[in-house]
Amino acid sequence: MKSMRKILSVQPGQAASDGAGVKLNRVIGGAGLERFDPFLMLDEFATENPDDYIAGFPPHPHRGFETITYMIEGRMRHEDHMGNVGLLESGSVQWMTAARGVIHSEMPEQQDGAMRGFQLWLNLPGKSKLNDPDYRDIAASEIPRLSTEQGVEVVVIAGQFSDGQLTQDGAVQRPDTEPQLFDLHLAPGSQVQPRLPEGHRVMLYVYEGSLQLPEASPDSVHGGRLIRLSDQGELHLASATGAKVLLIAGKPIGEPIVQYGPFVMNSREEIEQALRDFRDGVLA
Template sequence: MTQQRRIISIQPGQPASDGAGVRLNRVIGGPGLERFDPFLMLDEFATDNPDDYIAGFPPHPHRGFETITYMLEGRMRHEDHLGNVGLLGSGGVQWMTAARGIIHSEMPEQESGAMRGFQLWLNLPARDKLGEAGYRDIPAADIPRLVSRTGVEVVVIAGEFDDGEQRQVGAVQRPHTQPQLFDLRLAPGSQVAPRLADGQRVMLYVYEGQLQLAAASAQTVGAGRLIRLSDEGQLQLASAQGAGVLLIAGTPLNEPIVQYGPFVMNSREEIEQALRDFRDGVLA
Protein backbone atom coordinates (compact mmCIF):
# COMPACT_ATOMS: atom_id res chain seq x y z
CA MET A 1 0.00 0.00 0.00
CA THR A 2 1.31 3.46 -0.90
CA GLN A 3 2.21 5.54 2.13
CA GLN A 4 0.20 8.73 2.50
CA ARG A 5 1.51 11.84 4.22
CA ARG A 6 0.43 11.87 7.86
CA ILE A 7 -1.59 14.67 9.40
CA ILE A 8 0.59 16.32 12.05
CA SER A 9 -1.85 19.01 13.13
CA ILE A 10 -5.05 20.79 12.19
CA GLN A 11 -5.38 24.31 13.52
CA PRO A 12 -7.65 27.32 13.06
CA GLY A 13 -6.42 30.79 12.34
CA GLN A 14 -6.64 33.53 14.95
CA PRO A 15 -8.29 36.94 14.57
CA ALA A 16 -5.67 39.68 14.23
CA SER A 17 -5.21 43.27 13.16
CA ASP A 18 -2.30 44.69 11.18
CA GLY A 19 -1.34 47.77 9.22
CA ALA A 20 -3.62 50.67 10.12
CA GLY A 21 -6.27 48.37 11.58
CA VAL A 22 -6.95 45.84 8.80
CA ARG A 23 -8.78 42.84 10.23
CA LEU A 24 -7.15 39.51 9.39
CA ASN A 25 -7.23 35.83 10.11
CA ARG A 26 -3.63 34.93 11.09
CA VAL A 27 -3.15 31.32 10.04
CA ILE A 28 0.63 31.11 10.62
CA GLY A 29 2.66 33.52 12.72
CA GLY A 30 4.20 33.92 16.12
CA PRO A 31 6.04 31.34 18.27
CA GLY A 32 7.15 28.06 16.75
CA LEU A 33 7.95 29.37 13.28
CA GLU A 34 10.53 26.62 12.78
CA ARG A 35 7.64 24.17 12.43
CA PHE A 36 6.67 25.87 9.16
CA ASP A 37 10.19 26.56 7.77
CA PRO A 38 10.63 28.06 5.15
CA PHE A 39 7.28 29.83 5.69
CA LEU A 40 6.96 32.55 8.30
CA MET A 41 3.41 33.84 8.18
CA LEU A 42 0.10 33.31 6.39
CA ASP A 43 -2.66 35.89 6.70
CA GLU A 44 -6.13 35.60 5.22
CA PHE A 45 -8.27 38.67 4.65
CA ALA A 46 -11.90 38.13 3.70
CA THR A 47 -14.58 40.76 4.23
CA ASP A 48 -17.11 42.86 2.37
CA ASN A 49 -17.12 45.48 5.12
CA PRO A 50 -14.90 48.43 4.04
CA ASP A 51 -14.31 49.35 7.68
CA ASP A 52 -12.27 46.15 7.98
CA TYR A 53 -9.78 47.06 5.24
CA ILE A 54 -10.11 50.68 4.11
CA ALA A 55 -7.19 51.99 6.25
CA GLY A 56 -4.84 49.57 4.49
CA PHE A 57 -1.13 49.20 5.17
CA PRO A 58 0.65 52.59 5.11
CA PRO A 59 4.43 52.70 4.45
CA HIS A 60 6.35 50.13 6.49
CA PRO A 61 9.71 48.32 6.19
CA HIS A 62 10.74 44.70 5.62
CA ARG A 63 14.08 42.89 5.57
CA GLY A 64 15.20 39.27 5.15
CA PHE A 65 12.31 37.49 3.40
CA GLU A 66 9.76 37.57 0.57
CA THR A 67 6.06 38.41 0.63
CA ILE A 68 3.54 36.79 -1.69
CA THR A 69 0.13 38.43 -1.89
CA TYR A 70 -2.59 36.53 -3.75
CA MET A 71 -5.84 38.39 -4.35
CA LEU A 72 -9.08 36.47 -4.86
CA GLU A 73 -11.30 39.56 -4.94
CA GLY A 74 -10.65 43.27 -4.74
CA ARG A 75 -7.88 45.70 -5.66
CA MET A 76 -4.77 46.76 -3.73
CA ARG A 77 -2.22 49.38 -4.79
CA HIS A 78 1.48 48.81 -4.07
CA GLU A 79 4.11 51.56 -3.91
CA ASP A 80 7.66 51.30 -2.58
CA HIS A 81 10.76 53.43 -2.08
CA LEU A 82 12.41 51.84 -5.14
CA GLY A 83 9.79 53.46 -7.37
CA ASN A 84 7.74 50.34 -8.03
CA VAL A 85 4.01 50.86 -8.43
CA GLY A 86 1.52 48.07 -9.01
CA LEU A 87 -2.21 47.46 -8.91
CA LEU A 88 -3.04 44.02 -7.59
CA GLY A 89 -6.43 42.92 -8.91
CA SER A 90 -8.64 39.85 -8.59
CA GLY A 91 -6.68 36.68 -9.33
CA GLY A 92 -3.34 38.49 -9.38
CA VAL A 93 -0.17 37.96 -7.37
CA GLN A 94 2.37 40.41 -5.98
CA TRP A 95 5.77 38.81 -5.29
CA MET A 96 8.07 41.10 -3.35
CA THR A 97 11.63 40.25 -2.31
CA ALA A 98 12.48 42.44 0.65
CA ALA A 99 16.04 41.10 0.99
CA ARG A 100 18.26 43.86 2.44
CA GLY A 101 15.38 46.25 2.72
CA ILE A 102 12.25 47.68 1.18
CA ILE A 103 9.73 50.23 2.43
CA HIS A 104 6.32 49.87 0.84
CA SER A 105 2.63 50.53 1.25
CA GLU A 106 -0.37 48.42 0.31
CA MET A 107 -3.54 50.45 0.11
CA PRO A 108 -7.05 49.42 -1.03
CA GLU A 109 -7.99 50.75 -4.46
CA GLN A 110 -11.69 50.55 -3.58
CA GLU A 111 -14.11 52.00 -1.07
CA SER A 112 -16.74 49.26 -1.16
CA GLY A 113 -17.19 45.60 -2.06
CA ALA A 114 -15.35 42.46 -1.10
CA MET A 115 -11.64 42.32 -0.31
CA ARG A 116 -10.41 38.76 -0.18
CA GLY A 117 -7.03 37.13 -0.43
CA PHE A 118 -3.87 35.95 1.31
CA GLN A 119 -0.39 37.10 2.17
CA LEU A 120 2.35 34.51 2.68
CA TRP A 121 5.83 35.26 4.01
CA LEU A 122 8.63 33.09 2.59
CA ASN A 123 12.02 33.10 4.28
CA LEU A 124 15.24 33.81 2.41
CA PRO A 125 18.44 31.83 3.00
CA ALA A 126 21.11 33.63 5.03
CA ARG A 127 23.21 34.16 1.91
CA ASP A 128 20.40 36.18 0.26
CA LYS A 129 19.01 38.16 3.18
CA LEU A 130 21.10 41.22 2.33
CA GLY A 131 20.80 40.84 -1.43
CA GLU A 132 19.00 43.13 -3.87
CA ALA A 133 15.35 43.92 -3.19
CA GLY A 134 12.86 43.30 -5.97
CA TYR A 135 9.21 43.42 -6.93
CA ARG A 136 7.06 41.64 -9.47
CA ASP A 137 3.39 42.20 -10.26
CA ILE A 138 1.76 39.15 -11.91
CA PRO A 139 -1.76 39.70 -13.32
CA ALA A 140 -4.22 36.81 -13.30
CA ALA A 141 -3.86 36.33 -17.07
CA ASP A 142 -0.14 35.56 -16.63
CA ILE A 143 -0.58 32.88 -13.96
CA PRO A 144 -0.69 29.36 -15.47
CA ARG A 145 -3.69 27.19 -14.71
CA LEU A 146 -5.14 23.88 -15.75
CA VAL A 147 -8.16 21.66 -15.17
CA SER A 148 -7.38 18.09 -14.18
CA ARG A 149 -9.10 15.08 -15.66
CA THR A 150 -11.17 14.81 -12.49
CA GLY A 151 -12.40 18.41 -12.67
CA VAL A 152 -10.06 20.22 -10.32
CA GLU A 153 -9.01 23.71 -11.41
CA VAL A 154 -5.40 24.39 -10.44
CA VAL A 155 -3.89 27.88 -10.31
CA VAL A 156 -0.11 27.32 -10.39
CA ILE A 157 1.39 30.35 -8.68
CA ALA A 158 4.83 28.93 -7.87
CA GLY A 159 6.76 25.73 -8.43
CA GLU A 160 5.46 22.98 -10.70
CA PHE A 161 2.18 21.11 -10.50
CA ASP A 162 2.32 17.42 -11.43
CA ASP A 163 -0.41 14.86 -10.81
CA GLY A 164 1.05 12.13 -13.01
CA GLU A 165 -1.19 13.08 -15.92
CA GLN A 166 -0.55 16.79 -16.39
CA ARG A 167 2.37 19.05 -15.56
CA GLN A 168 2.41 22.81 -15.41
CA VAL A 169 5.26 25.13 -14.44
CA GLY A 170 4.16 28.02 -12.24
CA ALA A 171 4.64 31.76 -12.62
CA VAL A 172 7.52 31.92 -10.09
CA GLN A 173 10.47 29.65 -9.28
CA ARG A 174 12.84 29.89 -6.32
CA PRO A 175 15.93 27.62 -6.23
CA HIS A 176 16.68 27.39 -2.50
CA THR A 177 13.28 26.99 -0.88
CA GLN A 178 11.59 25.50 -3.99
CA PRO A 179 8.14 26.81 -3.01
CA GLN A 180 5.07 25.11 -4.40
CA LEU A 181 2.01 27.35 -4.18
CA PHE A 182 -1.21 26.15 -5.81
CA ASP A 183 -4.82 27.28 -5.50
CA LEU A 184 -6.84 24.06 -5.84
CA ARG A 185 -10.52 24.49 -6.61
CA LEU A 186 -12.20 21.13 -6.21
CA ALA A 187 -15.61 20.67 -7.82
CA PRO A 188 -18.09 18.50 -5.88
CA GLY A 189 -17.07 14.86 -6.19
CA SER A 190 -13.60 15.63 -7.56
CA GLN A 191 -10.19 14.50 -6.37
CA VAL A 192 -6.56 15.33 -7.02
CA ALA A 193 -3.18 13.80 -6.10
CA PRO A 194 -0.40 16.40 -6.49
CA ARG A 195 3.09 14.94 -6.53
CA LEU A 196 5.45 16.58 -4.06
CA ALA A 197 9.07 15.80 -3.27
CA ASP A 198 9.87 14.00 -0.04
CA GLY A 199 11.55 16.34 2.40
CA GLN A 200 9.29 19.27 1.62
CA ARG A 201 7.15 20.85 4.30
CA VAL A 202 3.54 20.61 3.16
CA MET A 203 0.51 22.54 4.39
CA LEU A 204 -3.06 22.86 3.19
CA TYR A 205 -5.31 25.78 4.03
CA VAL A 206 -9.00 25.14 3.38
CA TYR A 207 -10.57 28.50 2.60
CA GLU A 208 -13.89 27.24 1.23
CA GLY A 209 -16.01 24.11 1.55
CA GLN A 210 -14.82 20.80 2.97
CA LEU A 211 -11.75 18.75 2.12
CA GLN A 212 -11.24 15.01 2.54
CA LEU A 213 -7.73 13.63 2.97
CA ALA A 214 -6.63 10.07 2.43
CA ALA A 215 -4.49 9.43 5.48
CA ALA A 216 -4.01 6.71 8.07
CA SER A 217 -7.60 7.56 9.03
CA ALA A 218 -9.57 9.51 6.45
CA GLN A 219 -10.53 12.94 7.75
CA THR A 220 -12.79 15.77 6.62
CA VAL A 221 -11.58 19.32 7.29
CA GLY A 222 -13.75 22.41 6.97
CA ALA A 223 -12.99 25.98 5.97
CA GLY A 224 -10.70 28.11 8.11
CA ARG A 225 -8.35 25.26 9.07
CA LEU A 226 -4.65 24.77 8.32
CA ILE A 227 -3.49 21.16 7.92
CA ARG A 228 0.19 20.45 8.50
CA LEU A 229 1.44 17.21 6.96
CA SER A 230 4.47 14.96 7.33
CA ASP A 231 7.50 15.50 5.09
CA GLU A 232 7.19 12.18 3.23
CA GLY A 233 4.54 10.23 1.37
CA GLN A 234 1.89 10.87 -1.21
CA LEU A 235 -1.02 13.25 -1.08
CA GLN A 236 -4.57 12.48 -2.13
CA LEU A 237 -7.30 15.09 -1.78
CA ALA A 238 -11.01 14.93 -2.48
CA SER A 239 -14.18 16.89 -1.81
CA ALA A 240 -17.75 15.64 -1.81
CA GLN A 241 -19.26 19.12 -1.65
CA GLY A 242 -16.52 21.21 -3.28
CA ALA A 243 -13.61 23.10 -1.74
CA GLY A 244 -11.07 25.84 -2.23
CA VAL A 245 -7.63 24.93 -0.89
CA LEU A 246 -4.24 26.61 -0.84
CA LEU A 247 -1.46 24.03 -1.13
CA ILE A 248 1.78 25.42 0.32
CA ALA A 249 5.00 23.41 0.22
CA GLY A 250 8.68 24.23 0.39
CA THR A 251 12.15 22.96 1.27
CA PRO A 252 13.19 23.89 4.82
CA LEU A 253 16.26 26.09 5.18
CA ASN A 254 17.11 24.66 8.62
CA GLU A 255 18.68 27.97 9.64
CA PRO A 256 18.04 30.02 12.80
CA ILE A 257 14.96 32.23 12.58
CA VAL A 258 14.98 35.47 14.58
CA GLN A 259 12.04 37.77 13.94
CA TYR A 260 11.25 41.23 15.21
CA GLY A 261 8.11 42.56 13.56
CA PRO A 262 8.83 43.15 9.85
CA PHE A 263 12.46 41.97 10.08
CA VAL A 264 13.45 38.28 9.85
CA MET A 265 17.13 37.45 10.17
CA ASN A 266 19.35 34.70 11.61
CA SER A 267 20.61 36.40 14.77
CA ARG A 268 19.66 39.03 17.32
CA GLU A 269 22.66 41.12 16.21
CA GLU A 270 21.32 41.20 12.64
CA ILE A 271 17.91 42.31 13.93
CA GLU A 272 19.52 45.09 15.93
CA GLN A 273 21.41 46.18 12.81
CA ALA A 274 18.16 46.23 10.82
CA LEU A 275 16.57 48.46 13.46
CA ARG A 276 19.55 50.82 13.38
CA ASP A 277 19.53 50.92 9.58
CA PHE A 278 15.82 51.73 9.50
CA ARG A 279 16.24 54.42 12.15
CA ASP A 280 19.17 55.94 10.23
CA GLY A 281 17.40 55.83 6.89
CA VAL A 282 19.82 53.32 5.32
CA LEU A 283 17.70 50.14 5.46
CA ALA A 284 18.06 49.49 1.73
Protein backbone atom coordinates in the same frame (compact mmCIF):
# COMPACT_ATOMS: atom_id res chain seq x y z
CA MET B 1 3.09 1.63 -3.06
CA LYS B 2 4.35 4.64 -1.12
CA SER B 3 2.84 5.58 2.20
CA MET B 4 0.59 8.61 2.48
CA ARG B 5 1.67 11.86 4.09
CA LYS B 6 0.44 11.96 7.67
CA ILE B 7 -1.47 14.81 9.29
CA LEU B 8 0.71 16.39 11.98
CA SER B 9 -1.77 19.03 13.09
CA VAL B 10 -5.02 20.77 12.17
CA GLN B 11 -5.41 24.30 13.47
CA PRO B 12 -7.70 27.30 13.00
CA GLY B 13 -6.44 30.79 12.33
CA GLN B 14 -6.58 33.55 14.91
CA ALA B 15 -8.24 36.95 14.56
CA ALA B 16 -5.58 39.66 14.18
CA SER B 17 -5.12 43.26 13.14
CA ASP B 18 -2.22 44.71 11.17
CA GLY B 19 -1.27 47.82 9.24
CA ALA B 20 -3.51 50.70 10.24
CA GLY B 21 -6.15 48.40 11.66
CA VAL B 22 -6.87 45.91 8.85
CA LYS B 23 -8.71 42.89 10.25
CA LEU B 24 -7.11 39.55 9.35
CA ASN B 25 -7.23 35.84 10.03
CA ARG B 26 -3.64 34.90 10.99
CA VAL B 27 -3.21 31.29 9.92
CA ILE B 28 0.56 31.06 10.52
CA GLY B 29 2.59 33.45 12.65
CA GLY B 30 4.10 33.80 16.08
CA ALA B 31 5.86 31.19 18.20
CA GLY B 32 7.06 27.86 16.82
CA LEU B 33 7.89 29.05 13.30
CA GLU B 34 10.43 26.23 12.94
CA ARG B 35 7.49 23.87 12.37
CA PHE B 36 6.58 25.75 9.20
CA ASP B 37 10.11 26.45 7.84
CA PRO B 38 10.57 27.98 5.24
CA PHE B 39 7.23 29.77 5.78
CA LEU B 40 6.89 32.53 8.36
CA MET B 41 3.35 33.82 8.16
CA LEU B 42 0.07 33.30 6.32
CA ASP B 43 -2.64 35.94 6.63
CA GLU B 44 -6.10 35.64 5.14
CA PHE B 45 -8.21 38.74 4.54
CA ALA B 46 -11.84 38.16 3.67
CA THR B 47 -14.50 40.79 4.29
CA GLU B 48 -17.22 42.81 2.59
CA ASN B 49 -17.07 45.50 5.27
CA PRO B 50 -14.84 48.39 4.13
CA ASP B 51 -14.24 49.37 7.77
CA ASP B 52 -12.18 46.17 8.06
CA TYR B 53 -9.70 47.16 5.32
CA ILE B 54 -10.07 50.81 4.31
CA ALA B 55 -7.12 52.08 6.43
CA GLY B 56 -4.77 49.72 4.58
CA PHE B 57 -1.06 49.30 5.22
CA PRO B 58 0.75 52.68 5.23
CA PRO B 59 4.53 52.76 4.55
CA HIS B 60 6.41 50.11 6.55
CA PRO B 61 9.72 48.21 6.22
CA HIS B 62 10.70 44.58 5.59
CA ARG B 63 14.04 42.78 5.63
CA GLY B 64 15.17 39.17 5.26
CA PHE B 65 12.30 37.39 3.47
CA GLU B 66 9.82 37.41 0.58
CA THR B 67 6.13 38.33 0.58
CA ILE B 68 3.60 36.75 -1.77
CA THR B 69 0.22 38.47 -1.97
CA TYR B 70 -2.54 36.60 -3.82
CA MET B 71 -5.64 38.65 -4.47
CA ILE B 72 -8.84 36.70 -5.02
CA GLU B 73 -11.21 39.66 -5.01
CA GLY B 74 -10.64 43.39 -4.66
CA ARG B 75 -8.03 46.02 -5.53
CA MET B 76 -4.91 47.09 -3.61
CA ARG B 77 -2.23 49.57 -4.72
CA HIS B 78 1.45 48.96 -3.97
CA GLU B 79 4.12 51.68 -3.82
CA ASP B 80 7.70 51.30 -2.59
CA HIS B 81 10.99 53.17 -2.13
CA MET B 82 12.33 51.70 -5.41
CA GLY B 83 9.69 53.59 -7.37
CA ASN B 84 7.51 50.58 -8.08
CA VAL B 85 3.78 51.20 -8.34
CA GLY B 86 1.50 48.23 -8.87
CA LEU B 87 -2.18 47.41 -8.75
CA LEU B 88 -3.25 44.11 -7.29
CA GLU B 89 -6.54 43.05 -8.85
CA SER B 90 -8.69 39.93 -8.66
CA GLY B 91 -6.65 36.84 -9.54
CA SER B 92 -3.27 38.61 -9.55
CA VAL B 93 -0.15 38.06 -7.45
CA GLN B 94 2.53 40.37 -6.09
CA TRP B 95 5.89 38.71 -5.38
CA MET B 96 8.24 40.93 -3.42
CA THR B 97 11.73 39.92 -2.30
CA ALA B 98 12.53 42.29 0.54
CA ALA B 99 16.07 40.93 1.04
CA ARG B 100 18.19 43.74 2.57
CA GLY B 101 15.26 46.13 2.71
CA VAL B 102 12.03 47.43 1.21
CA ILE B 103 9.82 50.21 2.49
CA HIS B 104 6.38 49.98 0.90
CA SER B 105 2.69 50.61 1.33
CA GLU B 106 -0.37 48.61 0.32
CA MET B 107 -3.55 50.66 0.21
CA PRO B 108 -7.10 49.78 -0.93
CA GLU B 109 -8.05 51.01 -4.37
CA GLN B 110 -11.76 50.80 -3.49
CA GLN B 111 -14.17 52.38 -1.05
CA ASP B 112 -16.58 49.47 -0.76
CA GLY B 113 -17.14 45.91 -1.87
CA ALA B 114 -15.40 42.65 -1.03
CA MET B 115 -11.69 42.38 -0.28
CA ARG B 116 -10.36 38.83 -0.24
CA GLY B 117 -6.96 37.21 -0.55
CA PHE B 118 -3.84 35.97 1.20
CA GLN B 119 -0.35 37.13 2.08
CA LEU B 120 2.35 34.52 2.63
CA TRP B 121 5.80 35.25 4.06
CA LEU B 122 8.59 33.04 2.70
CA ASN B 123 11.95 33.05 4.45
CA LEU B 124 15.26 33.62 2.69
CA PRO B 125 18.44 31.72 3.56
CA GLY B 126 21.10 33.71 5.40
CA LYS B 127 23.24 34.01 2.27
CA SER B 128 20.43 35.92 0.51
CA LYS B 129 19.00 38.10 3.26
CA LEU B 130 21.13 41.13 2.34
CA ASN B 131 20.84 40.79 -1.44
CA ASP B 132 19.24 43.49 -3.56
CA PRO B 133 15.44 43.67 -3.20
CA ASP B 134 13.13 42.78 -6.08
CA TYR B 135 9.47 43.23 -6.95
CA ARG B 136 7.16 41.68 -9.50
CA ASP B 137 3.49 42.13 -10.36
CA ILE B 138 1.90 39.06 -11.96
CA ALA B 139 -1.42 39.61 -13.71
CA ALA B 140 -4.11 36.94 -13.52
CA SER B 141 -3.62 36.28 -17.24
CA GLU B 142 0.05 35.38 -16.60
CA ILE B 143 -0.72 32.72 -14.01
CA PRO B 144 -1.22 29.24 -15.54
CA ARG B 145 -4.49 27.45 -14.86
CA LEU B 146 -5.45 23.91 -15.74
CA SER B 147 -8.31 21.49 -15.22
CA THR B 148 -7.65 17.86 -14.36
CA GLU B 149 -9.62 14.90 -15.65
CA GLN B 150 -10.91 14.39 -12.11
CA GLY B 151 -12.63 17.79 -12.02
CA VAL B 152 -10.11 19.95 -10.19
CA GLU B 153 -9.15 23.43 -11.36
CA VAL B 154 -5.56 24.34 -10.44
CA VAL B 155 -4.08 27.86 -10.32
CA VAL B 156 -0.32 27.26 -10.52
CA ILE B 157 1.25 30.29 -8.84
CA ALA B 158 4.71 28.90 -8.04
CA GLY B 159 6.72 25.74 -8.54
CA GLN B 160 5.48 22.92 -10.74
CA PHE B 161 2.15 21.12 -10.53
CA SER B 162 2.02 17.47 -11.55
CA ASP B 163 -0.54 14.76 -10.90
CA GLY B 164 1.06 12.08 -13.07
CA GLN B 165 -1.05 13.07 -16.08
CA LEU B 166 -0.65 16.83 -16.33
CA THR B 167 2.44 18.90 -15.63
CA GLN B 168 2.52 22.69 -15.52
CA ASP B 169 5.20 25.14 -14.42
CA GLY B 170 3.96 27.99 -12.29
CA ALA B 171 4.38 31.71 -12.88
CA VAL B 172 7.29 31.87 -10.39
CA GLN B 173 10.29 29.64 -9.70
CA ARG B 174 12.54 30.36 -6.72
CA PRO B 175 15.87 28.85 -5.66
CA ASP B 176 16.78 27.42 -2.23
CA THR B 177 13.24 27.11 -0.81
CA GLU B 178 11.70 25.79 -4.07
CA PRO B 179 8.18 26.94 -3.13
CA GLN B 180 5.11 25.22 -4.52
CA LEU B 181 1.97 27.36 -4.30
CA PHE B 182 -1.28 26.14 -5.86
CA ASP B 183 -4.89 27.24 -5.49
CA LEU B 184 -6.97 24.06 -5.86
CA HIS B 185 -10.69 24.23 -6.65
CA LEU B 186 -12.22 20.80 -6.11
CA ALA B 187 -15.66 20.23 -7.61
CA PRO B 188 -18.08 18.05 -5.58
CA GLY B 189 -16.98 14.43 -5.85
CA SER B 190 -13.56 15.29 -7.29
CA GLN B 191 -10.07 14.26 -6.21
CA VAL B 192 -6.46 15.11 -6.96
CA GLN B 193 -3.05 13.64 -6.17
CA PRO B 194 -0.42 16.39 -6.44
CA ARG B 195 3.14 15.09 -6.67
CA LEU B 196 5.45 16.96 -4.32
CA PRO B 197 9.18 16.64 -3.62
CA GLU B 198 10.15 14.36 -0.77
CA GLY B 199 11.42 16.36 2.18
CA HIS B 200 9.32 19.43 1.41
CA ARG B 201 7.24 20.89 4.20
CA VAL B 202 3.59 20.71 3.08
CA MET B 203 0.53 22.58 4.33
CA LEU B 204 -3.04 22.84 3.14
CA TYR B 205 -5.29 25.76 4.00
CA VAL B 206 -8.96 24.98 3.38
CA TYR B 207 -10.59 28.34 2.75
CA GLU B 208 -13.94 27.09 1.47
CA GLY B 209 -15.89 23.86 1.73
CA SER B 210 -14.69 20.58 3.17
CA LEU B 211 -11.64 18.48 2.28
CA GLN B 212 -11.06 14.76 2.76
CA LEU B 213 -7.64 13.11 3.06
CA PRO B 214 -8.16 9.36 2.63
CA GLU B 215 -6.41 7.14 5.19
CA ALA B 216 -5.94 10.17 7.44
CA SER B 217 -7.45 11.24 10.73
CA PRO B 218 -9.46 13.38 10.91
CA ASP B 219 -10.80 12.30 7.53
CA SER B 220 -12.61 15.60 6.85
CA VAL B 221 -11.38 19.15 7.43
CA HIS B 222 -13.70 22.14 7.08
CA GLY B 223 -12.98 25.69 5.93
CA GLY B 224 -10.80 27.95 8.04
CA ARG B 225 -8.36 25.19 9.04
CA LEU B 226 -4.66 24.71 8.28
CA ILE B 227 -3.46 21.13 7.84
CA ARG B 228 0.25 20.51 8.46
CA LEU B 229 1.55 17.30 6.86
CA SER B 230 4.60 15.07 7.17
CA ASP B 231 7.45 15.65 4.72
CA GLN B 232 7.40 12.17 3.13
CA GLY B 233 4.80 10.19 1.20
CA GLU B 234 2.04 10.67 -1.33
CA LEU B 235 -0.83 13.14 -1.11
CA HIS B 236 -4.40 12.28 -2.00
CA LEU B 237 -7.08 14.99 -1.67
CA ALA B 238 -10.80 14.63 -2.26
CA SER B 239 -14.00 16.54 -1.57
CA ALA B 240 -17.54 15.19 -1.46
CA THR B 241 -19.18 18.61 -1.45
CA GLY B 242 -16.52 20.85 -3.04
CA ALA B 243 -13.59 22.75 -1.58
CA LYS B 244 -11.09 25.51 -2.25
CA VAL B 245 -7.63 24.86 -0.87
CA LEU B 246 -4.26 26.61 -0.87
CA LEU B 247 -1.48 24.04 -1.18
CA ILE B 248 1.77 25.45 0.21
CA ALA B 249 5.01 23.47 0.09
CA GLY B 250 8.68 24.33 0.31
CA LYS B 251 12.15 23.06 1.13
CA PRO B 252 13.11 23.83 4.74
CA ILE B 253 16.12 26.11 5.18
CA GLY B 254 17.10 24.68 8.55
CA GLU B 255 18.63 27.90 9.89
CA PRO B 256 17.82 29.86 13.08
CA ILE B 257 14.79 32.14 12.76
CA VAL B 258 14.90 35.39 14.71
CA GLN B 259 11.98 37.73 14.04
CA TYR B 260 11.21 41.20 15.27
CA GLY B 261 8.08 42.53 13.57
CA PRO B 262 8.86 43.06 9.87
CA PHE B 263 12.50 41.90 10.16
CA VAL B 264 13.47 38.21 9.94
CA MET B 265 17.13 37.31 10.31
CA ASN B 266 19.33 34.54 11.73
CA SER B 267 20.56 36.26 14.90
CA ARG B 268 19.61 38.91 17.43
CA GLU B 269 22.64 40.97 16.33
CA GLU B 270 21.31 41.06 12.75
CA ILE B 271 17.91 42.21 14.02
CA GLU B 272 19.56 44.99 16.00
CA GLN B 273 21.46 46.03 12.86
CA ALA B 274 18.20 46.12 10.89
CA LEU B 275 16.65 48.37 13.53
CA ARG B 276 19.66 50.70 13.42
CA ASP B 277 19.58 50.78 9.61
CA PHE B 278 15.88 51.64 9.63
CA ARG B 279 16.41 54.34 12.27
CA ASP B 280 19.31 55.80 10.28
CA GLY B 281 17.46 55.75 6.99
CA VAL B 282 19.77 53.21 5.31
CA LEU B 283 17.62 50.05 5.52
CA ALA B 284 16.58 50.33 1.89
